[in-house]
Amino acid sequence: MLRVGERALLVELADGPAAEAFHAELLRRRAAGALPEVREVVPAARTVLLDGVADPVRLAAELPGWEAGHAPAPARGVVELPVRYDGPDLAEVAGRWGVPEAEAVRIHASAVFRVAFCGFAPGFGYLTGLGPRFEVPRRATPRTAVPAGAVALAGPYTGVYPRSSPGGWQVIGTTDAVLWDADREPAALLSPGTRVRFVPVPGSGEGR
Structure with a gap:
């Protein structure tokens, strides 16, 4: 744990799953009214920033005793995004997974993802949920322009480009x-x- 200014703590975790579990525990405690006064919780890939902490010293002493790995995230509704699985990198992703394109679509559409953290551009969420078996590398050569609404994969994450921008993720749909x-x-x-x-748009990814 690192102090950031007078009223913030930066908590470094071992890896992405540990950071997600810790963030979920923070949300659970906040929903239950059991989280000490914290104005803002900002998760990242392996860290969580707690800003506006009323008593940083006391909270820093308490955090090591939390069993974050055993706390489920608070119940929330699921945001459903309709997708046309027509991306230029769908064939490459399917090949890396060792399945036909239609099966790659089924695998991706059957997962329930969770926004681990946000960054890169306003509205861009880094979503986890596929598991290590389906991680894919970034493109060797990034595109100079990826269209808004592109659904793409990189490493353990799925993301949706909120606006057109350069990018090196594997685009599988829109x-x-x-x-x-x-x-x-x-x-x-x-x-x-x-x-x-x-949610695949009817006809999306079929017969490919």
């Missing part, structure tokens, strides 16, 4: 869902802890 809208409350469709399912 969605019309609006991931970020500054005039909406909340502006981000996906936030850390949100569960997500990708």
